[in-house]
Amino acid sequence: MSSRRRFLALAGAASLSQLVGLPELRAAEYDLLIKGGRVIDPARKIDGVADVAIVGGKIAALRRGMSESSAAEMIDASGKLVVPGLIDIHTHAVREKDDAALCLADGVTSLVDAGSRGSDRIDEAVEVARSAPNRMRLLINISKTGNDQQNGELNDITKVDVVATRKAIERHRDFIAGIKVRLSDFVAGKNDLAALKLAQSVAAPLGMPIMIHMGQSITPLPNLLAVLKRGDIVSHTYSPPPHGIFDDAGRLLPAVLDARKRGIWFDVGNGLNKHITWDVAERATKAGFWPDTISTDWVPMGRDDQIFNIGTVLSKFLLLGMPLTRVIACATANAARAMPTFKGLGTLAVGAPADVTVLELQEGRFEFVDNEHMPRTGTQKLVKVGVVRAGKHVI
Ligand SMILES: [Zn+2]
Helix, strand or coil: CCCHHHHHHHHCCCCCCHHHHHCCCCCCCCEHHHHHHHHHHHCCCEEEEEEEEECCCCEEEEEECCHHHHHEEEEEEECEEEECCEEEECCCCCCCCCCCCHHCCCCEEEEEECCCHHHHHHHHHHHHCCCCEEEEEEEEECEECCCCCCCCCCCHHECHHHHHHHHHHHHHCEEEEEEEECCCHHHHHHHHHHHHHHHCCCCCCCCCEEEEECCCCCHHHHHCCCCCCCCCCECCCCCCCCCCCCCCCCCEEEEEEEEHHCEEECCCCCCCCCCCCCCHHHHHCCCCCCCCCCCCCCHHHHCCCCCCCCCHHHHHHHHHCCCCCHHHCCCCCCHHHHHHHCCCCCCCCCCCCEEEEEEEEEEEEEEEEEECCCCCEEEEEEEEEEEEEEEEEEC
């Protein structure tokens, strides 16, 4: 009889330690307890002080007043926010092997590289994603070259290789979560609409989302939105003109409101250049056009400029007047809905993967900048203090 089976056979009569004369060594019920924080789980409309217990890499319990001795390790989160592991649906963290770890250190437990690579180098990108310490998925660029900052990857339409893109997706269905198309003038020139239609010809039959990079396109935005289907994502929603979300008179385009009604998501994608200005973001949010998801469009350079980290980008929307729970939803529940590959994430529901970010909501005077380096002062800032990934306290 194996020792485990012998133990189980004896367990009904007396504990093993009593039988062998050892002091009582009761194994902890949970691996980790995150205690006393303000838990915000927008997917389930939870906002209140509670403890989060984790076992075997999953959320095991969420309630008040759990005993410290019930867990092998405890994180004291009193005075802090405990939220589902943050999800960043637009980054460029696949280019260097260590980039994903930098995002994890910022509190991002799941992330998407949005189009850095096309079919030419997708195998290499998948290897990087596979070895990332967080959950990294990819949007394959419809241009086989991936993002090309020098020449613009769609200025030559022959760089769209539909067959190679389909084959890449077939090979890596577990890592490729959708297709990215950048549509600005410098990227696509007059090919914007044609490239988008080709991307949709691949994405739609597979039921995959497309993410477009909008702003400064040659084709007007309504004509681009017309190609999008339910579940597709518009990134850089608050791009300055030409061809942003407003008409020349400063009114939200009816096609934008209609797209939202059709189930198209509007994402932030902070980035570094011509993707967000205070002027556009403020005008839109004052008109009630808030983002569905808040992503960073992270690049390593952004760590010292404009983006810094996801907490900083989220805080810009606190500055603009978005309620805290809605801001958190934009990088948790909503992000998981917008990116089907992340289904089941973005929540602290019992049984969900135990990805948790602990944040501090600091009060004071904090300067934030837009893509034109215009400063604005906010009074609150979200700062990461702890990260749990797959049940392990990693930061
Ligand atoms: Zn981007």
